[in-house]
Amino acid sequence: MKNPFKFGTVVDGAFFTDREKELQSIGQLLESENHLVLISPRRFGKTSLVCKALQYIDRPVIMVNLQSVTTVAELAALLLKRVFKIYPFEKIKHAMTHFRFIPTFSVNPMTDGVDVAFQPGSDNNVVLEDVLMLIEKLGEKNKFVVVLDEFQEIVDLEKGLDKYLRSVMQLQHNVNYIFLGSQESMMTEIFEKKKSPFYHFGVLMRLPKIPYDDFFRYLSKRFAPMVLEQPEQIAEEILSFTQCHPYYTQQLAFQVWNMLEQKNDVEKLVDHAVDELTRLHDFDYERIWMAMNKTDRHILAVLAQNITSPLNSRRGIPTSTAFSALKRLSRQGYVIKNEKYEIDDPFFARWIYYRSL
């Protein structure tokens, strides 16, 4: 039997669960003139959710990840390249007469796709505006959806780009933008701070973990053919360890399934799988740990013991220092905040916990 769990890349079909409410909200939003801002910590399922929502609509879609570009001209070129994937150059060249800087095109012999580049020295903002206005024009027939992943990177791309981008985007009527981001604090600055050009530019949605009951059913059903007796027990043990984190739940379930296939005893199986995965990452965790300062290590050690609020742990660290450490660790993605602060990666938490014993 094929392992029914998947982690790391976009999930769809049988690998995808729940998110009914979110799918409905995104669907409604895309039918309106509004834009969506979707925020969650890393690997909660933003990309999978958006891809799923887009399957239900018949609209041209462009997706770019801002982490994969280093200049505004590269961003413009990437967007244009995506346009050509939907509409061949020959068919739309008449719509490009407004371009103030002419890009160069070359056929990539490896992929047969078209590579696009703007000459050095072109005015970056103008180039980006021209591409966005092309998308606007093409969207007259069928409105575009443009997904900008890791949008918080906009801040580092070029000074003042946010202001310029907003001034162009607000004139567009044939595009719905979806802004994705995993840096909660930066995304909030961009979309929630009054002074920011993107203040309230889109409907803000925070993606939570997958609800327990749904994940429980999902896991039990998939383990049922493997462990006829107690699939629910396995599901429960997995979720109690991962706390419903979408990625780590799938990762642990994948491991447990593999171990079951090797005819391991169900007794303590989840524990063994957790140990195995923790050991597998030992080297990475060690490296991360060694690069951290003492305060960060202390905070993580307290969190790994599952103490409700690390700010209350009186071990000689002033509350303000503990608070800035928590903020720093959140920015770096090691800590996430739900009802309380917690370590994002439960295997790392386990590793830290063992260390402090």
Ligand SMILES: Nc1ncnc2c1ncn2[C@@H]1O[C@H](COP(=O)(O)OP(=O)(O)OP(=O)(O)O)[C@@H](O)[C@H]1O
């Ligand atoms: N709806 C879902 N059902 C089941 N598993 C899911 C779901 N959404 C996400 N996952 C799990 O989480 C993993 C990460 O999903 P995805 O890449 O969509 O998240 P992301 O938030 O876009 O991550 P990143 O921050 O790395 O961009 C998937 O590979 C899968 O294992």
Ligand SMILES: [Mg+2]
């Ligand atoms: Mg993603």
